[in-house]
Amino acid sequence: MKKVIAIFAIALSLRLIGLNQSLWLDEAVTAVVVRDLSWTQIMTNFAPQDFHPTSYYLLMKLWTTFFGLSEISLRMPSILFSLGVGWLLYRLKGLWPAAFFLFNPLVIYYSQEARMYLMVTFLLTLAFYSLERKNAWLYCLAIILAFQTFYGAIFFIVGLMFYLLVIKNWRFLMLTFGSTLITVGMAMPLLWQQWHNSQEITALVVNWKNVLGTASLKNLLLIPLKFSIGRISFEPKAAYYLIAGLWTTMVWSRLKWRDPKAILLMTPLLLALVFSFVSPLLSYFRFLYLLPVLAILLNQGLKNNYLKIFILIGFIGFSLVYLLFPQFHREDWQSLARDLPEKTLVYGIVSSLEGINYYRPELLIKDLRFSALMAKQLLVVPYTAEIYGFDYQKRLIDLGYHQKRQQTYRQLVLETWVR
Incomplete structure (x- = not known):
């Protein structure tokens, strides 16, 4: 038990490093939604324009009511869900699979993000745990809640169906079918609205498909790579791909592919x-729920404890690179917003500047695409302008402006234009 306590204590400690780093766009959206909207407004006003179910936002609304809206508070549920997954793996398969999951660099990165990906990972792991323990009611509940948290859970649920078919567990196969019909039926009215709106956005926003993750060889290969080394990247790229490729090959070649549980890893992908x-969605972070399966298969494929220790040290090493070097952290809206003058107008793509809205809610943000530009000086944050296919520089130059100053922040730029 001392080893278990030590592993979980270290896992928690690592997750607390840099937890107060700046929120990035999607996290800021979460924060602003739960701060500014009522329970009813989240479901009726916000949800139809979003691409996710409401469960996570409602949970965060409840959480922030008691614990506030700081970066640490917003991210704490993801930390707790990740530790919960580790505990389920420990109870189910022992300490090694739990450790492989808890110290996986991609898991640590997203444990520090105020989004729904660790919540759905917990629920799907709970479903698998309930299957192994033959707890039908808990299994059905976990399946239903998982889809109500993240629509992408459906790929894992279908994978469960194939897995149950292979192991000939007919009872739980029928339970999976029934639970899926219930949860999809519950979500269908909202899902239909969201699907229609998403198709309109995809048509209007020029490069939106690339953000979502098109079906390409690059996006496909990024999944095993990021599952193995996390979100870090460095120059020169040749060295990065060599190191990342060798490490990824070693990790994935050690998985026990002959185990039927490999179906749960490959079928969703x-x-x-x-x-x-x-409809593009092939981005690696949408499949975090596969990492518990990877941890189980990795443990089963590794027979040598020294090799297990080596891979675990590698995971911790990649995690520390992310945690200890700020250049790998998220967009620095915190610093950018702090440097903005009082009572100023900020121009950009309004929906992409929620980071400013979170840190400086008193400031007025206007859309650079549609606003009448009359002032002699403009503060411009051109974040996502390229994704929207908006040539903001051409518009400003055509109106007689020229760029006077550019301030750079991590993954962000603040520009001053004058005429």
Whole structure:
């Protein structure tokens, strides 16, 4: 038990490093939604324009009511869910799979993000745990809640169906079908609205498909790579791909592929690849829920404890690179917002500047695409302008402006234009 306590204590400690770093755009959206909207407004006003179910936002609304809206508070549920996954893996398969998951660099990165990906990972792991423990009611509840948290859970749920078919567990196969019908039926009215709106956005926003993750070889290969080394990247790229490629090959070659549970790892990826030809979503972070399966298969494939220790040290090493070097942290809206003058107007793509809204809610933000520009000086944050296919520089130059100053922050730019 001392080893278990030590592993979880270290895992928690690592997750607390830099937890107060700046929120990035999607996290700021979460924060602003739960800060500014009522429970009803989240479900009726916000949800139809979003791409996710409401469960996570409602949970965060409840959480922030008691614990506030600081960066640490907003991210703490993800930390707790990740530790919960580790505990389920420990109870199910022992300490090694739990450690492989808890110290996986991608898990540590997203444990520090105020989004729904660790919540759905916990729920799907709970479903698998309930299956192994033959707890039908908990299994059905976990399946239903998982889809109500993240629609992408459907790929894992279908993978469960194939897995149950292979192991000939007919009872739980029927339970999976029934639970899926219930949860999809519950979500369908909202899902239909969101699907329609997403198609409109995809048509209007020039490069939106690239953000979502098109069905490409690059996006497909990034999944095992990021599952193995996390979100870090460095120059020169040749060295990065060499190191990352060798490490990824070693990790994935050690998985026990002959185990039927490998179906749970590969089926969701294959289904998502096919689906992405219709509607892009092949981004690696959407499949965090596969990492518990990877941890189990890795443990089963490694027979040598020294090799297990080596891989665990590698995971911790990559995690520390992210945690200790700020250049790998998220967009620095915190510093940018702090440097903005009092009572100023900020121009940009309004929906992409929620980071400013979170840190400086008193400031007025205007859309650079549609606003009448009359002032002699403009503060411009051109974040996502390229994604929207908006040539903001051409518009400003055509109106007689020229760039006077550019201030750079991590992954962000603040420009001053004058005429």
